[in-house]
Amino acid sequence: METHSLARALAQNTLLTKLSMDHLEFLSGCAKNVRISAGEYLFREGEDANELFLIRRGVIALEVYAPPRSTMSAETVGSGDLLGWSVLFPPHTWSIDARVLEDALLFSIDGACLRKKLEADHDFGYHLMRVVLEHVHRRLERLRLQQLDVYRTESI
Amino acid sequence: MSAAVDIGLAPMLPRPARITRVVKETADTFTLHLEPPDGKLAFMPGQFNMLYVFGVGEVPISISGDPDAPEVLVHTIRAVGAVTKALMAMVPGDVVGVRGPYGNAWPVGEGMRRDLVVVAGGIGLAPLRPVIYHALSHRADFDRVYVLYGTRTPSDILFEEELRAWRARFDMEVELTVDRGLAGWSGRTGVVTTLIERADFAPESAVAMVCGPEVMMRFAARELAQNGVEEERIFVSLERKMKCGVGLCGNCQLGPELLCRDGPIYPYSRARRLFAVREL
Ligand SMILES: Cc1cc2nc3c(=O)[nH]c(=O)nc-3n(C[C@H](O)[C@H](O)[C@H](O)COP(=O)(O)OP(=O)(O)OC[C@H]3O[C@@H](n4cnc5c(N)ncnc54)[C@H](O)[C@@H]3O)c2cc1C
Numbered sequence: 001m002e003t004h005s006l007a008r009a010l011a012q013n014t015l016l017t018k019l020s021m022d023h024l025e026f027l028s029g030c031a032k033n034v035r036i037s038a039g040e041y042l043f044r045e046g047e048d049a050n051e052l053f054l055i056r057r058g059v060i061a062l063e064v065y066a067p068p069r070s071t072m073s074a075e076t077v078g079s080g081d082l083l084g085w086s087v088l089f090p091p092h093t094w095s096i097d098a099r100v101l102e103d104a105l106l107f108s109i110d111g112a113c114l115r116k117k118l119e120a121d122h123d124f125g126y127h128l129m130r131v132v133l134e135h136v137h138r139r140l141e142r143l144r145l146q147q148l149d150v151y152r153t154e155s156i
Numbered sequence: 157m158s159a160a161v162d163i164g165l166a167p168m169l170p171r172p173a174r175i176t177r178v179v180k181e182t183a184d185t186f187t188l189h190l191e192p193p194d195g196k197l198a199f200m201p202g203q204f205n206m207l208y209v210f211g212v213g214e215v216p217i218s219i220s221g222d223p224d225a226p227e228v229l230v231h232t233i234r235a236v237g238a239v240t241k242a243l244m245a246m247v248p249g250d251v252v253g254v255r256g257p258y259g260n261a262w263p264v265g266e267g268m269r270r271d272l273v274v275v276a277g278g279i280g281l282a283p284l285r286p287v288i289y290h291a292l293s294h295r296a297d298f299d300r301v302y303v304l305y306g307t308r309t310p311s312d313i314l315f316e317e318e319l320r321a322w323r324a325r326f327d328m329e330v331e332l333t334v335d336r337g338l339a340g341w342s343g344r345t346g347v348v349t350t351l352i353e354r355a356d357f358a359p360e361s362a363v364a365m366v367c368g369p370e371v372m373m374r375f376a377a378r379e380l381a382q383n384g385v386e387e388e389r390i391f392v393s394l395e396r397k398m399k400c401g402v403g404l405c406g407n408c409q410l411g412p413e414l415l416c417r418d419g420p421i422y423p424y425s426r427a428r429r430l431f432a433v434r435e436l
Pocket residue numbers: 154155156204213215216217218219232233234235236237238239240241259279282283394395396397398420
């Protein structure tokens with residue numbers, strides 16, 4: 001896909017609606033479309049984190065191998081979620097497995113390319129980091145509620 | 157007329173109902189099928205009965221059966237304390253006392269022609285099941301129907317077979333998530349609010365009904381509102397401590413409201429204020 005039409009496709013993503021068209025064009029230089037089928041791993045713990053993913057469709061389980069209970073699903077992510085903040089921060093390695101539960105369509109943003117652009121244009125960097133931070137904030141809220149374990153002693 | 161009626165105590169007298177069937181739902185939750193006291197007990201989705209275990213005590217429990225089948229009285233109960241544990245120990249043939257039905261109903265008026273979004277957490281699916289039955293038997297009254305259900309672990313999923321059957325239908329969307337994705341689980345993990353974000357209902361016309369632990373309801377109602385559903389069309393069930401069920405004892409007074417008489421179902425626009433009352 002040409003960067004121009006890719007930028008327009010990125011603009012459709014709810015997470016990125018706050019980025020200007022110029023910034024989307026700039027970002028699309030690092031982006032490509034990826035499809036991955038149910039059952040496959042998008043990445044596994046310990047591997048190099050080279051991409052930031054924007055999920056357009058599908059469901060992906062973030063799993064932790066926890067012997068002796070085998071694998072536990074910590075969280076599932078799906079359309080509108082951003083996956084792979086590890087590309088932004090050293091040591092750029094995945095700390096979790098990402099297993100596809102339902103066929104997924106994603107934008108993959110190349111980590112090295114993205115980091116270079118963030119350094120080259122701080123205005124772009126500021127706006128993109130706001131997008132990331134807003135998403136992290138939403139995910140933290142979800143996780144906070146999840147760890148409250150509200151159904152444990154509840155009797156409605 | 158008895159003396160009890162003369163002094164207005166008739167609603168306080170439990171009537172005997174025999175248990176005909178007990179269904180074990182999960183490790184701590186079960187469903188009782190009872191013969192209603194007069195052969196049938198008409199109710200509206202969301203209403204509750206006071207169930208009395210002779211010699212132990214009385215508890216408010218929502219009716220979880222089909223409003224179009226009032227000849228069977230169905231209650232789904234989680235055993236948490238003295239009375240609910242005593243109910244769990246009961247077997248077919250045993251008798252419990254029943255008073256009710258009490259409380260107001262989920263707003264499932266005719267010809268709503270709106271998207272219906274049912275958001276349930278844990279045992280909160282039980283009081284909402286009559287809404288789902290109603291929506292399915294009056295399907296043309298609604299546009300799209302969504303059931304978004306969150307619970308603690310895969311083994312805490314209530315009405316699992318029914319959820320599976322509903323999921324297989326083409327005229328409703330059922331999404332399920334658990335807070336703790338234990339080994340072998342390959343469904344969604346995360347809080348029920350994540351299902352709200354991803355469901356494609358039309359927020360400007362949707363009506364949402366939310367039931368579960370209070371924290372879950374607060375977060376879910378907020379998420380629905382943030383997604384564009386009007387606060388007047390988000391309904392929650394405030395099920396704090398109730399004793400008499402008929403607005404006499406004042407046990408469930410929350411600000412100006414007597415929850416058992418005026419509620420337990422409120423639009424979020426009003427419940428928001430009541431959620432903030434911490435004393436009860
Ligand atoms: C209108 C209404 C409808 C209800 N519907 C159902 C239902 O369909 N199924 C069901 O399992 N339960 C339902 N409940 C809750 C149920 O009434 C309580 O679990 C029950 O009263 C507990 O009594 P107990 O003697 O077994 O336990 P208790 O010894 O009284 O309490 C055990 C524990 O449960 C807590 N608890 C008691 N009542 C409530 C409550 N209302 N909300 C939150 N925590 C409570 C107590 O604080 C204590 O920690 C409903 C409550 C109301 C008010």
